[in-house]
Amino acid sequence: MKRDIPVTFLFAIALAHAAGFATAATPIEVPNTMAERVKPCVVCHGLEEKTGRGNYYPRIAGKPEGYLFNQLRNFRDGRRYYRPMALLLENLTDQYLLEMAVYFSTLEQPYPPPERVALLPAKTKLAQKLVNEGDPARNIPACTECHGQELMGTAPFVPGLLGLPRVYMIAQFGAWKSGGLMRGQTEDCMSEIAKQLTAEETSAIAAWLASQPVPRNSGPAAGLSAGMAERCAGIVHGGARR
């Protein structure tokens, strides 16, 4: 992996003068780092309190790199719809998106405190059952089978489920279900599972997940079991779902 060496660029201003542009001040110093290059992302995916913005922006730091890379390409190429990101990424190549994905996957960022959600005991039970056991009758595996025992994701393509805003998760389920513009058209194993869940189930799951604390010193699990890898072949092998 490439390491960024902080260097500062200082440009001669003579040229600007030659061209008739009087720039009195010294150019600002810009660190030659990936952190500096992804500043545009951090306005939305950063740390600061997101109150008043619908608390909608998903966390990306520490997510598996393959997953992040796939999502970035999906946004740029219109397979997942969110216009501000599509516009931001439109001039960027796969190689640069991969660099961004690698950067965010290795970024350590404290998690927000769990959301405080009042959940009826029956709903809690419903959520926990699906998360830990799934529903074999409907061919729904436990969420943990793919998202890791700790729900912190599985490298390199399956994202973690903790530390995500509740409304964000509900929106994702909605998108998979309606097969609409946002996420429905991606051929991933997740969409089949999401389509089978009822609205009651998804709202219970989202509320429960959002209210769970994130385990300390935890990261994505190592790999999927053969069965789950098979089920997610489109992502695991395609990687590039072109």
Place this chain on the structure above:
Amino acid sequence: MRRRSAAAAILCLAGFAWPGMSSALTGAAPLEEKARAGKAAPAEQRRIRGAYLARAANCMGCHTARAGRPYAGGRSLSTPFGTFITTNITPDMATGIGGWNEEDFWKAMHEGKSRDGRPLYPAFPYTEYTKITREDSDAIFAHLQSLSPVSQKNPSSRIDFPYDFEPLLILWRAVYFKPGVYQPDSLKSREWNRGAYLVQGLGHCSACHTERNPLAVVRGAYDEDSSGAQIMGSNWYAPSLTSSAEAGSAKWPMGEIIRLLTTGVSRLATTSGPMAEVVGQSLQHLTKEDARAMAVYLKSLPESNPRPKAGAPALTEEVQKLFRQGAGIYKRHCQDCHGDAGQGAPGIYPPLAGNRAVTMNPPVNVIRSVLNGGYPPVTAGNPRPYGMPPFAQTLNDGEVALVLSYIRNTWGNRASFVTRAQVDKSREGIH
């Protein structure tokens, strides 16, 4: 297969024509390709040359859908006249141009007519491509015919009433379109002529850049008086290449013009939106010689009558107060990158002081920059660009108007106010 070898045979026969073409127009093929081409058979040489010319003309940019198969078409170009869907120009028999010959292709490029004689809409910039020589057209055709055929049927264009009325198009063509290959100017240098050929023909720069030209009739170039003015269906204004207050390069050093065109950034300007795409997909692939020729020509363009400037506001106490509010927003959200004196970091974060893109009228591009942010294109010369965050989610229309009015009127900049209504108009479709 049979078709391919037949095509190759035709190309071989015709292949002898091009080495004798007007020397003013014979541009350099990329160097290593040239070396290869030197040894290759004439048909192969021509194909390689055609691939280079197609890049310079950015055929692939329009004829490829997002993340789609190259040249298989399907990209939609929305214009105020309807949505055009580009065609499949791979050599597929049923859905592409596999059944076409050089003559058919020349008719499309030179006369803007499809194989069946149907007049084409100038959303396909044949109005500029008509300047391309027959030899270059044949070379591009040879390149296209050498691609693997892709079977892909694209939806048809949806052209709005009354523009879908063919006689109207025929009339428009009769009045505004004159087919004709570029004629070298014998008083000018070979390099200048090559540049003119690239800019006027292959590069089809004026398809976007010419203001109030005949194309406005069909393309909707920006017109200040018309509401909802659009360029190619978006709120972009393509500045004039002959005005130094806009995108003219008469006063620029050669090196900076070349740098902007081939890397997407320079110390004096940055490309964004449609121009970033042109640089990323097409201009960055130009040979050094061709990029230079283009710059020589652009630099030589005489200054046109600048469009009347919408006046800068008088600096009354009232106005100063608004600027102070704008300055506050600038300090909080912009200064980290663009500097306390708008000096930026040339080549990385564009300077805003003395930047004509900032003071340009109409201010649509700067409004877009602030609402949507963006990265300049990734190019070989600027492989890891820095970016600008979108502010559509953080600042309201009034705040965007204030900060823009401020940067247009400080550090020596002077330009008209940006109004809340102008910002609002640009927000369309942004959430």
